[in-house]
Amino acid sequence: MGNDIVAMSRKIPMAATKLAKIVALGGQSGIAQNDLMRFTDSAAKMGVAFDVSAEKAGQSMAELRSAFQLDQSGVETLADKINYLGNTTPAAAKCIMEIVQRVGAFGTVAGYNTGTVAALGATMRGFGIQEEMAATSIKNMMLALVAGETATKSQKATWKELGFDHEQIAKDMQKDAEGTTLKVLEAVSKLEKYKQASTLKELFGSESLLGIAPFLTSIDTVKKI
Template sequence: MADTIKTLITGVDKLSPTLATIRNNIEGFETRLEGSGLGNVEVGEMIKGNALAEPLIAGVKAAIGFETSMAGVKRSVTFETPQQFQQMSSDILDLSERLPESANGIAAIVAAGAKANVPREELTGFASDAVKMGVAFDQTAAESGDMMASWRSSFQMTQPQVAALSEKINVLGGNNLEKKIATMVTAMGPLGPVAGMASGQLAAMGATLASVDVPADVAASGMKRFMQSLTEGGAAKAGAFEALQLDVNQLTQGMQSDPS
């Protein structure tokens, strides 16, 4: 019994410095809380109300959401190496810090662009242009991405050409008609590359019609018929052009090779 008591006393003596250190650390923590103005905050209440846990939970949820979004990108994009996939993830996160769009939103645009046959090396530029166009046209970045994909496919445009057309529409729209003009231009898709070569002129025509409140669908139908009449020709039209001293064949070929 005496040996047991002696052992306990020895243990307490050895533990005392450790307890003193813990007590000093707690007192120092309380002092720093007082100095920061948080001295009256009840730590127990913070934990009970999830005030400390919420940022951590939100961070975990965001990470899981981004991982899910990147899984969608991986299904849509062909990556030759794991490093290319990691670089894409890094690029998307970087864009989300510089542009007004979440990483998940940008990843969705990248995946949609890949499905629209945008080359892998152009996808981040495509997503960046979509976000910027969305802001300028007062529409979502996803809507802008769909429009750009349509222009690339229907008009056989490169991404720089798509970005240039977007900028033309932005200038013509005057901060309130951009989306309407873009909708009209997009509706010209069935005309293919011919409309693509005349996209600037079509945008200007669309701006004129939009400025006098012609509905977008009505304006688009009229513009489409106008373009078709110029490129299709026909005997009656040839006579009309002849009366105007114009060669319909030359005009048709000119519209197809140089619509300006």
């Protein structure tokens, strides 16, 4: 494996010692022996593209694999999506990656694919929302959308005012989470201005208001991403 690491260092702008750290991180994270070199190669390239350290790249890739139950091909696809968003939106790839990590597996439980979580994160970060706030806003939005019968009395009333049934929204999230989310945001955006903030606060909580509110004036941008 040592020879493989040296050979890899000649192809990727990263020292063999740093590549060895990624190999070690992969091993500690339970990456199968036959996947270690591919994992290391992908993590190293991600580190260079995202402008993060070897340790950060290795740890992040291992955590993404675990959180979203992805194989190496799956995590590479996610990394490519994050890199694409980093190149085509105002958000830096490393910031998008951190948001995705903070949201974690809850995104898939709520019905979102990993690419959608990354796109939401990129959009919020592009609005200037910091990573922690963005992740919290996304998770709270997801919780409200999938709440179903566990929604509070006031949330149920708010869903009704928007023309939705709280249980149906939860069911729709499992069929088309992205479409359902956009449908809800569009409905809120069509309310009179003075009602929009209070509606978002009622559904998603006050701590999520700053992160979610910018979506209301950027629906078309969100659709494109």
